[in-house]
Amino acid sequence: MRGFYIVGGYPDRQQFKKCLRLIAESGFEFVEIGIPFSEPVADGPVIASAIHEAVMNGVDIDAIMADVREMKAEFPAIRAIVMTYANIIHGYGEKRFSDDFADILSGVIIPDLPTRMHYWMTEKGLEIPIVPFVTPVSRDEDIELISGTQAPFVYYISIMGVTGSDKKKRADNRPEKAAKLTGKTVVTGFGIKTPEDAAKALSATGGYIIGTEAVRRQKDFREFSEYIKQFA
Amino acid sequence: MDSKMFFGQYGGQFVPETLIPALDELETWYNKLKYDRKFNDELNALLTSYAGRPTPVYKAENLSKDLGCELYLKREDLMHTGAHKVNNTLGQALVTKYMGKKRVIAETGAGQHGVATATAAALFGMECTVFMGEVDARRQEPNVKRMQLLGAEVVRVQDGQRTLKDATNAALREWVASVETTHYIIGSIVGPYPFPEMVAYFQSVIGKEAKVQCRELGFDPDCVVACVGGGSNAIGIFQGFLDNKKVDIYGVEAGGVSDKDGEHARTIGMGKPGILHGAFSYLVQTPQYQVADVHSISAGLDYPGIGPVHAMLNDSGRVTYGYVRDDEALNAFQTLTRKEGIIPALESSHALAYVIENKEIFKGKKVLVNLSGRGDKDMEAILARGLV
Numbered sequence A: 001m002r003g004f005y006i007v008g009g010y011p012d013r014q015q016f017k018k019c020l021r022l023i024a025e026s027g028f029e030f031v032e033i034g035i036p037f038s039e040p041v042a043d044g045p046v047i048a049s050a051i052h053e054a055v056m057n058g059v060d061i062d063a064i065m066a067d068v069r070e071m072k073a074e075f076p077a078i079r080a081i082v083m084t085y086a087n088i089i090h091g092y093g094e095k096r097f098s099d100d101f102a103d104i105l106s107g108v109i110i111p112d113l114p115t116r117m118h119y120w121m122t123e124k125g126l127e128i129p130i131v132p133f134v135t136p137v138s139r140d141e142d143i144e145l146i147s148g149t150q151a152p153f154v155y156y157i158s159i160m161g162v163t164g165s166d167k168k169k170r171a172d173n174r175p176e177k178a179a180k181l182t183g184k185t186v187v188t189g190f191g192i193k194t195p196e197d198a199a200k201a202l203s204a205t206g207g208y209i210i211g212t213e214a215v216r217r218q219k220d221f222r223e224f225s226e227y228i229k230q231f232a
Numbered sequence B: 001m002d003s004k005m006f007f008g009q010y011g012g013q014f015v016p017e018t019l020i021p022a023l024d025e026l027e028t029w030y031n032k033l034k035y036d037r038k039f040n041d042e043l044n045a046l047l048t049s050y051a052g053r054p055t056p057v058y059k060a061e062n063l064s065k066d067l068g069c070e071l072y073l074k075r076e077d078l079m080h081t082g083a084h085k086v087n088n089t090l091g092q093a094l095v096t097k098y099m100g101k102k103r104v105i106a107e108t109g110a111g112q113h114g115v116a117t118a119t120a121a122a123l124f125g126m127e128c129t130v131f132m133g134e135v136d137a138r139r140q141e142p143n144v145k146r147m148q149l150l151g152a153e154v155v156r157v158q159d160g161q162r163t164l165k166d167a168t169n170a171a172l173r174e175w176v177a178s179v180e181t182t183h184y185i186i187g188s189i190v191g192p193y194p195f196p197e198m199v200a201y202f203q204s205v206i207g208k209e210a211k212v213q214c215r216e217l218g219f220d221p222d223c224v225v226a227c228v229g230g231g232s233n234a235i236g237i238f239q240g241f242l243d244n245k246k247v248d249i250y251g252v253e254a255g256g257v258s259d260k261d262g263e264h265a266r267t268i269g270m271g272k273p274g275i276l277h278g279a280f281s282y283l284v285q286t287p288q289y290q291v292a293d294v295h296s297i298s299a300g301l302d303y304p305g306i307g308p309v310h311a312m313l314n315d316s317g318r319v320t321y322g323y324v325r326d327d328e329a330l331n332a333f334q335t336l337t338r339k340e341g342i343i344p345a346l347e348s349s350h351a352l353a354y355v356i357e358n359k360e361i362f363k364g365k366k367v368l369v370n371l372s373g374r375g376d377k378d379m380e381a382i383l384a385r386g387l388v
Ligand SMILES: Cc1ncc(COP(=O)(O)O)c(C=O)c1O
Pocket: B082, B083, B084, B109, B110, B111, B112, B113, B187, B188, B189, B227, B228, B229, B230, B231, B232, B233, B234, B299, B300, B301, B345, B347, B348, B372, B373, B374
């Protein structure tokens, strides 16, 4: 499973739509759409500054989701996943978010909602599957908590740090454990830059997600498309 | 599920998954050390011989006359490093030592928590990095220098509004990257469980002392008043009196310049429940669920969130949360300085200002105000206002 993360509505609506469409038409299995939140605590400088810029220009959730809907109508095979912070979904309303978008979203990624807190949103009516995280410090007990996940994949954070940091990955059997336990593909995120990194992750865990390097190019469509096409 | 993480409906652990094992480890250690004789003896020895506890309760006679009440001040301003913050940093640094970690990080707004953390780190021989928003670093430059003198690295945060909330984001990011070797000494009763509970515990010494001291003077106060940023000094003193229903308790938020967007930091007064920095609590937000810009003349109150315990105490009605504006705080600052010869922190001036501005409510009553810190750090801001 291969996918890219881009920031919703950034740098403007037209450009975001073009980037979104490009990922979809290039045949990747999923696309992760960020709804910007003013306090991106799990994000490093590149994504955080894109998010700050988007927030300054005003975040329009309805517009972002309308664009996702339009893209899905044309490319129904690609899975769309929203990545946003807990306050956005809680503020919008867990139930309302599900009612409005469950038909076009395969999952939500909420970086400040650890597995043990998933219930807090599901009991408030969030029906879209929450993608669970496995990290380099997850204990067996943490991984066991995700066994029943309905999400399309498990998100493996391969480094200690925020998005975009280039710390060394460690050898680790956690992705294997998680895959066995859940029967889901494990997607490696954080720190993947080149087609070589991507190929490695694909064979190691079965999937990857590229965020920082895509967002870094989101302002310049030519650069963006050249970058994305290397992975197609 | 885990109701221990919640205060009423508020609190929780809204943090990246990477931090979960460290929060569990911290919870285990905290629960163990809280009842550990050796730990408590060590902490109490530090609080007394090193940091200056107990702090006195002082009757402000001159101001009492002017206000028509009996005004008592709990003198946390006399604590080592200038504020109540050191109660917490010594406690958490000691926990860090027991956990075997050798590095601490902290966020700071006014710089008081940063200085108190750098101080504890120097004392314990720990490495220390403090995150401070660029705007705050500029308005509290002496505290930046103080932290550096104490051996801490100060990172000036350039994100967002470049104040306390942004410094906290930066500290959380750094913690995610270094959690295996580093403890995050959070500066108020905010953050994910167990921080709100642990910080409240370390600050409870203020209220326990104050209650006994008032009794020794022959009374229970009618009213207790404290300023509320994240809420640590307030919960510290409140804990001495929450179970005594005869005591009216007031928390004072920073009203800034006006109720217009971006001109105040009235988290409870103007916010609604939301999620920031690991906890569900009141939050000043935009209609699109973004955290809103806030303003206060005092860097320590310039924060859009508040500890989850205060959210609960507000909803239950046990504590009344009010506010005063920048100018009223400045007036209180001047009044205390001139009438009593005590230069308070701008944060603490908010608590006092509430009593001055609402003197009808307090008339004839015994009022205990938590003077959470002293005003040395605020000289520049004060001078910029042309007060001398
Ligand atoms: C003197 C003083 N009082 C109060 C505060 C506000 O924090 P809290 O609400 O946690 O007591 C600060 C924070 O920097 C402070 O320095």
